[in-house]
Amino acid sequence: DAKTTQPTSMDCAEGRAANLPCNHSTISGNEYVYWYRQIHSQGPQYIIHGLKNNETNEMASLIITEDRKSSTLILPHATLRDTAVYYCILRWNNAGNMLTFGGGTRLMVKP
Amino acid sequence: GAVVSQHPSRVICKSGTSVKIECRSLDFQATTMFWYRQFPKQSLMLMATSNEGSKATYEQGVEKDKFLINHASLTLSTLTVTSAHPEDSSFYICSARGGTNEKLFFGSGTQLSVL
Numbered sequence A: 001d002a003k004t005t006q007p008t009s010m011d012c013a014e015g016r017a018a019n020l021p022c023n024h025s026t027i028s029g030n031e032y033v034y035w036y037r038q039i040h041s042q043g044p045q046y047i048i049h050g051l052k053n054n055e056t057n058e059m060a061s062l063i064i065t066e067d068r069k070s071s072t073l074i075l076p077h078a079t080l081r082d083t084a085v086y087y088c089i090l091r092w093n094n095a096g097n098m099l100t101f102g103g104g105t106r107l108m109v110k111p
Numbered sequence B: 001g002a003v004v005s006q007h008p009s010r011v012i013c014k015s016g017t018s019v020k021i022e023c024r025s026l027d028f029q030a031t032t033m034f035w036y037r038q039f040p041k042q043s044l045m046l047m048a049t050s051n052e053g054s055k056a057t058y059e060q061g062v063e064k065d066k067f068l069i070n071h072a073s074l075t076l077s078t079l080t081v082t083s084a085h086p087e088d089s090s091f092y093i094c095s096a097r098g099g100t101n102e103k104l105f106f107g108s109g110t111q112l113s114v115l
Helices: none
Strands: A009-013 A018-023 A031-038 A045-050 A061-064 A070-075 A084-092 A105-110 B004-007 B010-013 B019-025 B032-038 B045-051 B067-073 B076-081 B090-097 B104-106 B110-114
Touching (some): A009 A018, A018 A031, A018 A084, A018 A105, A045 A061, A045 A070, A045 B104, A070 A084, B004 B090, B010 B019, B019 B032, B019 B110, B032 B067, B032 B076, B045 B067, B076 B090
Parallel strands (some): A009 A105, B010 B110
Antiparallel strands (some): A018 A070, A031 A084, A061 A070, A084 A105, B004 B019, B019 B076, B032 B090, B090 B110
16 A cells, blocks of 8 residues: 655644644555544544545545545544544455555644 | 454563463354464564464564464464563564455464563
């Protein structure tokens, strides 16, 4: 799986949008962009994933650039409970394929 | 969403003993489960891939005789840390592939402390 690059840490004010960037310049055509987050001492939680179109669900929006070399996860109204490490992961969508975690971005939502 | 249950959430044991961690998919059949390990302030590292009814595939550097994995049914995989040592102290997390074949769902993790 291709590699992703994320900032080590970010701060966000409570109630504001949190925009988490991810670079994946070597992404291949069949790789999806997945986002997970891990709150302290818990297992990772699925957020959203996409191939090339922008995606939105009840948790977040995923914006993927047209060349697919980067993406942004948007939490529209961050709360204190969104404080976590956010992982951007590329993955082939075939059966049985695991997730390879990088360093992620530690998002701190502040009051 | 799909639920993966992991038990126990925390275990403290003496050096030399064995510890079993269970991972169950509660509302779907998981033909593949993955076991990860996470040390403090580090990312998750894949230990092994477990397929129902067959032997697990271990990542390089992970001792298969020390970390015994059993995936006897479509809803249960177990990881047994044999003859645990203090350096095995870590956060162990399982994950399972959901019915959509797209998402992986994770258990809540097990914090193992070996004294």
